[in-house]
Amino acid sequence: MDCPRCSGSxxxxxxxxxxxxxxxxxxxxxxxxxxESEPVELESWQEALDRFKKE
Ligand SMILES: [Zn+2]
Structure with missing residues (x-):
């Protein structure tokens, strides 16, 4: 699947x-x-992703 923004991986x-x-x-x-129908807060996901990548 490619990125919808930059077509990267x-x-x-x-x-x-x-x-x-x-x-x-x-x-x-x-x-x-x-x-699940909870709204997704993109900033929270970005923070979570940043933390995930540091571990
Ligand atoms: Zn991209």
Missing amino acids: LETYELFGREAEGCETCGYVGVAVSH
Whole structure:
């Protein structure tokens, strides 16, 4: 799957039991929400992704 912003390669991460796709090239973060309808706060996901990548 390619990044919708820059057409780069997306990396798939697992955060809090959900899958998130992120692009290291432009910083795009997409969350695949399947069966939960909670609104996704993109900033929170970005912070979570940053923490995830540092570990
Ligand atoms: Zn990108």
